[in-house]
Amino acid sequence: xxxxxxxxxxxxxxxPAFPSGYVARRPILxxxxxxxxxxxxxxxxxxxGADKCAFPVSFASQLGLDVLxxxxxxxxxxxxxxxxxxxxxxIRMVIPFLVATQPGTPPTVIMLPIDADIGFTTGLxxxxxxxxxxxxxxxxxxxxxDRAQGVFHIETPDPVSQQQTTSQP
Amino acid sequence: xxPAPAVDFGExxxxxxxxxxxxxxxxxxxxxxxxxxxRDAIKAANEAGEQEPxxxxxxxxxxxLFL
Numbered sequence: 001x002x003x004x005x006x007x008x009x010x011x012x013x014x015x016p017a018f019p020s021g022y023v024a025r026r027p028i029l030x031x032x033x034x035x036x037x038x039x040x041x042x043x044x045x046x047x048x049g050a051d052k053c054a055f056p057v058s059f060a061s062q063l064g065l066d067v068l069x070x071x072x073x074x075x076x077x078x079x080x081x082x083x084x085x086x087x088x089x090x091i092r093m094v095i096p097f098l099v100a101t102q103p104g105t106p107p108t109v110i111m112l113p114i115d116a117d118i119g120f121t122t123g124l125x126x127x128x129x130x131x132x133x134x135x136x137x138x139x140x141x142x143x144x145x146d147r148a149q150g151v152f153h154i155e156t157p158d159p160v161s162q163q164q165t166t167s168q169p
Numbered sequence: 170x171x172p173a174p175a176v177d178f179g180e181x182x183x184x185x186x187x188x189x190x191x192x193x194x195x196x197x198x199x200x201x202x203x204x205x206x207x208r209d210a211i212k213a214a215n216e217a218g219e220q221e222p223x224x225x226x227x228x229x230x231x232x233x234l235f236l
Binding site for chain 2: 006008009010011013023028030039040041042043056058059062125126127128129
């Protein structure tokens with residue numbers, strides 16, 4: 001089943017390059033990280049340029065994950081940074097997708113659970129949201145970016161768990 | 170299938186100072202609490218009745234991302 005998700009918008013401040021500022025459109029998903037019986041709701045940027053899935057290191061502590069005792073450490077590189085430590089755990093992400101049903105009936109939320117090696121790094125603290133990269137996301141789903149129409153599409157495998165809800169995912 | 174509504178983070182977070190951690194309502198419609206420390210934002214949201222907030226941060230500098 002394919003799900004259409006609108007791009008989210010972010011107001012960027014004026015600069016000499018863009019004196020009036022501009023609105024950045026980014027493919028953002030809401031998701032829940034689960035570990036140690038704890039759940040943490042956050043957002044992540046669907047980032048085909050990222051090798052792995054990664055989140056701010058402060059999210060790890062909310063999940064009871066201790067970077068000081070985790071031997072699975074590597075490093076990241078990106079524009080403006082390099083050799084930033086990143087700590088990996090194999091944990092679960094759950095991504096909800098809202099499915100419209102018939103008028104008058106509550107929408108259905110389809111949950112896509114993904115178990116993967118997820119990194120946590122100080123390099124994403126300033127951004128305050130995660131990245132869904134090639135390993136752990138793009139290798140589990142099909143993604144179609146239609147930036148011109150302001151929508152991206154994600155296909156979830158069938159069957160997946162469903163639950164009825166009266167609110168947005 | 171109708172797409173979910175787009176999230177306008179610029180509008181949603183317009184009253185939150187740069188660098189603050191934000192606890193959004195679970196339905197993504199409004200800011201429940203914000204604070205300089207993530208734990209304080211979550212605690213304030215919980216005390217306000219939102220037990221499952223969505224957490225994010227307002228960047229110190231709202232500029233282009235190259236990740």
